[in-house]
Amino acid sequence: MLKVLSFLKPYRLAAALALVLMLTELSVELLQPLLIGRIIDEGIMKNDFNVVLMWGGAMVGVSAIAFASGVLNSYYAAHVGQSLGFDIRKSLMTKIQSFSFGNFNRFPTSSLITRMTNDVTQVQNTIFMSLRIMLRAPLLVVGSLVMSFFVNWQLAIIFLAVVPILVVFLVYVMKKGGVLFKRVQEKLDHVNNVMQENLVGIRLIKAFNRRNHEVNRFSKVSGTLKDGTVKALRLMEVAMPVLLLVMNLCIMVILWFGRNQINLGEVQVGEVVAIINYATRMTTAFSMFSFIIMALSRARASSERIVEVLDASIDLTDQDQSFNNIHMEGEIEFNHVSFKYPDTEEYVLKDLHFTVQAGETVAVLGATGSGKSSLFQLIPRLYDAADGKVLIDHIDVKTLKMDWLRKNIGFAPQEAMLFSGSIKDNISWGKENAAMEDVIAAAKNAQIHETIMALPQQYETKLGQKGVNLSGGQKQRLSVARALIRKPKILLLDDSTSALDMNTEAKLLQALKTYTSTTMIITQKISTAKSADRILLLEDGLLIAEGTHEQLLFSSPLYREIAKSQLEAEVSHLAFQTK
Numbered sequence: 001m002l003k004v005l006s007f008l009k010p011y012r013l014a015a016a017l018a019l020v021l022m023l024t025e026l027s028v029e030l031l032q033p034l035l036i037g038r039i040i041d042e043g044i045m046k047n048d049f050n051v052v053l054m055w056g057g058a059m060v061g062v063s064a065i066a067f068a069s070g071v072l073n074s075y076y077a078a079h080v081g082q083s084l085g086f087d088i089r090k091s092l093m094t095k096i097q098s099f100s101f102g103n104f105n106r107f108p109t110s111s112l113i114t115r116m117t118n119d120v121t122q123v124q125n126t127i128f129m130s131l132r133i134m135l136r137a138p139l140l141v142v143g144s145l146v147m148s149f150f151v152n153w154q155l156a157i158i159f160l161a162v163v164p165i166l167v168v169f170l171v172y173v174m175k176k177g178g179v180l181f182k183r184v185q186e187k188l189d190h191v192n193n194v195m196q197e198n199l200v201g202i203r204l205i206k207a208f209n210r211r212n213h214e215v216n217r218f219s220k221v222s223g224t225l226k227d228g229t230v231k232a233l234r235l236m237e238v239a240m241p242v243l244l245l246v247m248n249l250c251i252m253v254i255l256w257f258g259r260n261q262i263n264l265g266e267v268q269v270g271e272v273v274a275i276i277n278y279a280t281r282m283t284t285a286f287s288m289f290s291f292i293i294m295a296l297s298r299a300r301a302s303s304e305r306i307v308e309v310l311d312a313s314i315d316l317t318d319q320d321q322s323f324n325n326i327h328m329e330g331e332i333e334f335n336h337v338s339f340k341y342p343d344t345e346e347y348v349l350k351d352l353h354f355t356v357q358a359g360e361t362v363a364v365l366g367a368t369g370s371g372k373s374s375l376f377q378l379i380p381r382l383y384d385a386a387d388g389k390v391l392i393d394h395i396d397v398k399t400l401k402m403d404w405l406r407k408n409i410g411f412a413p414q415e416a417m418l419f420s421g422s423i424k425d426n427i428s429w430g431k432e433n434a435a436m437e438d439v440i441a442a443a444k445n446a447q448i449h450e451t452i453m454a455l456p457q458q459y460e461t462k463l464g465q466k467g468v469n470l471s472g473g474q475k476q477r478l479s480v481a482r483a484l485i486r487k488p489k490i491l492l493l494d495d496s497t498s499a500l501d502m503n504t505e506a507k508l509l510q511a512l513k514t515y516t517s518t519t520m521i522i523t524q525k526i527s528t529a530k531s532a533d534r535i536l537l538l539e540d541g542l543l544i545a546e547g548t549h550e551q552l553l554f555s556s557p558l559y560r561e562i563a564k565s566q567l568e569a570e571v572s573h574l575a576f577q578t579k
């Protein structure tokens, strides 16, 4: 929790102020039984109305101070709690942005969302409560104890026997609660995970009519969350009656001894009333403990989960002396590169060795699962090669500054990803402060301009929730436009034209020739591969052939087979159309 508490630093003044105000409120509360004792012993018992008025007036005065302190304390406690939550969320977001894919494998998306929302809220609320009431409870116990000794030490000694036992009991409950609440947060991760999958895959669920199956799956994880929470809360529920029982027994013992001492004339009635008053306040404080322990246990578990993310070591970082700001030509070289995904054994790329000249267009062809997308991911350093080197302009990518390297790369992933916002926002996302002419030019080259102009608000049309939904091919072209707007030195298109008709695809490929980028296009289609200067053919992670369409038709049996099957499909399609 210490690391999370270090986020309090910028707000230490406000936190200190909140504590001082809380202490003021507490002092008044501790003073009240003393004043009540005085009113009884010096006013009521001696029939002196002036004394009653004097101490009564003093009580009203200090109560007003307590009220003002309470209001101000709430204000500062809320300020500190909310600001701390804001800062932690921001730090988590910054850290997650620097995560490598290896890190993402360790922290699933749903878990990161829970950590950034629910876990931060737990900590934030606990800090607020600490400054408002949490510290008050233990201080009220200690203060009441001290003040009781001040009133009458013989009676107060009874507290000394009881309070330490209760403290040990509370520490035990808190430790156990911490473990149980950590499990609750993990179960919340599972619930969020299923919920996320359901919302993302709602079309598929409807199409496959799997509603009942998914509702059952959700009920199951939601049920385990409920059971886990009930188990943790039960522990807290046991704590409360135990505390109340012990404190009430304590009050009975005080009353018994108090009565005897009053009879012996050793103690005054007001003193016994004051001590009982302190005992009642202690009981209230202790009963607050079960609530406090729950909040602290939860906050401890949540803090651990937050710190796990903040302290996660990033396995893909810049080296100390990375190159930067050199002009990029765009030559790509794979020098005996082998690669496997983190935490897996099998190599998905094996000893790849090839060069793509600056400005050249190369198609990467191969069966599904042959390693095409994996190959692409090594170029912007989304992963590092296990063996061999990936070089850009003869420099190992590991020694290039990642920001600079990625700034020079335009990447359209296999699954087009659009953000909420307008079409213009989505295209200009690829280049900060892009002018409208650049947005339009990129859209024209990606063959999506005319579709956009036919929409009601054209480039300002909102996408996603409450906006229009685009077809797969339209999304792909927007994703390509986003990559093109950067006028990148290296352009990587991962099967980004698969949903386009032949005619549109041909126009797009033609438009790409106006760019000077080194272009690599992953494709399953011979017609697309043919338009490239050269073709790389992958099979099971191996580069099995390399050359132009004609060369490969001659040299590679596999390429010939793919070409033949696609040609036959095309011919039969044409024959069907002419019928």
Ligand SMILES: Nc1ncnc2c1ncn2[C@@H]1O[C@H](COP(=O)(O)OP(=O)(O)OP(=O)(O)O)[C@@H](O)[C@H]1O
Binding pocket: 341, 344, 348, 366, 367, 368, 369, 370, 371, 372, 373, 374, 375, 414
């Ligand atoms: N994140 C990952 N973790 C572990 N293995 C992975 C991961 N992504 C892909 N793989 C594995 O790597 C191999 C190559 O996958 P890759 O996506 O590179 O193939 P691909 O040729 O692009 O296929 P497709 O044409 O279907 O997109 C596959 O066996 C796949 O299961």
